[in-house]
Amino acid sequence: MQNTSRKKGISTLIILAMVLLLPGFLYVLVNRMGASNTYVKLPIYGEKVLSGTVSRKMGREFKDTLFHQVxxxxxxxxxxxxxxxxxxxxxxxxxxxxxxxxxxxxxxxxxxxxxxxxxxxxxxxxxxxxxxxxxxxxxxxxxxxxxxxxxxxxxxxxxxxxxxxxxxxxxxxxxxxxxxxxxxxxxxxxxxxxxxxxxxxxxxxxxxxxxxxxxxxxxxxxxxxxxxxxxxxxxxxxxxxx
CATH class of the missing domain: 3.40.30.10 (Glutaredoxin)
Structure with a gap:
């Protein structure tokens, strides 16, 4: 009986650990997959200068850049x-x-x-x-x-x-x-x-x-x-x- 109870206890701990850790693991995995699935972007040539303004995207701030335009x-x-x-x-x-x-x-x-x-x-x-x-x-x-x-x-x-x-x-x-x-x-x-x-x-x-x-x-x-x-x-x- 003690062995059975001990096995049930271990199984319960494993299940709890999976429930707690799985979401975090999936979050990291999805982010890494997303990062590797980025679109190719071509470079922008010519003179570049900072405009002095800031834009927000996805909760992050980016300094705006003015690029050479024909x-x-x-x-x-x-x-x-x-x-x-x-x-x-x-x-x-x-x-x-x-x-x-x-x-x-x-x-x-x-x-x-x-x-x-x-x-x-x-x-x-x-x-x-x-x-x-x-x-x-x-x-x-x-x-x-x-x-x-x-x-x-x-x-x-x-x-x-x-x-x-x-x-x-x-x-x-x-x-x-x-x-x-x-x-x-x-x-x-x-x-x-x-x-x-x-x-x-x-x-x-x-x-x-x-x-x-x-x-x-x-x-x-x-x-x-x-x-x-x-x-x-x-x-x-x-x-x-x-």
Whole structure:
């Protein structure tokens, strides 16, 4: 009888211990699983400064940071229409530089972007911009001829020019791309070899070098990553507007 009572006592203690410890164990387990299930976020490039304000999220305080944003400016597209670059806060953008007199490098940039734009053409949340750095020569009429064969309208793809904007300065200071007149030959321009990914807040989220074979695949994948982030941020945007 004593052994039976002792066994019952031990069983009762074990059950009590499980009841007391199990919730804590499950809490730790869920938190660890949650931490390992975080979404991938792309980096934000450019200058960053603290705004001096603080936001609260999930009971914690975070210092607000102001990130580099590409300003909204007006361009003219290949159809002669005025395009605000970029004023739509519901799309992400892929941008690069080119000019039509460059028969090799610029054409390669366009051809390879065409493959990405074709793969993503069914998603209206993704826009593509090819910006000419030679606005004196690259009129809308010239761009329209240059863009023939790419079916750019089907791919949310605009070829842009603007004689009223210092494109070289804009490219260097805002897109953070190389852009300058060739000191050896003033008829030629030196431009960056990267595509730039911008989020819906006009922040730079990625650079993708044309000269590396895997970069276009990475660009396409990170466009999808950014689309997920944009989707997850929709409630936040709605809350801020209210």
């Amino acid at each position: 300003p909204v400016i007006q361009f003219t597209d290949m159809n002669g229409k005025t395009v605000n670059f970029i004023d739509n806060d519901s799309t992400i953008s892929v941008v690069h530089l080119f000019y039509t007199k460059d028969k090799s490098f610029s054409r390669t940039m366009i051809n390879r972007l065409n493959a990405v734009a074709t793969n993503l053409k069914r998603n209206p949340k993704v826009r593509f911009y090819s910006i000419s750095v030679d606005s004196n020569s690259d009129t809308p009429e010239i761009l329209k001829i240059y863009a023939q064969g790419y079916r750019s309208e089907e791919k949310n793809w605009s070829f842009l020019t603007s004689p009223s904007v210092d494109i070289l300065k804009f490219a260097r200071e805002e897109l953070l791309l190389d852009a300058m007149v060739d000191t050896q030959d003033s008829s030629k321009l030196i431009i960056g070899s990267s595509y730039v990914l911008l989020d819906s807040q006009r922040r730079i989220r990625g650079f993708y070098d044309l000269n590396l074979t895997t970069e276009l695949e990475r660009l396409e994948e990170e466009v999808k990553v950014q689309l997920v982030e944009e989707f997850r941020n929709i409630p936040t945007k709605v809350e801020k507007r209210d």
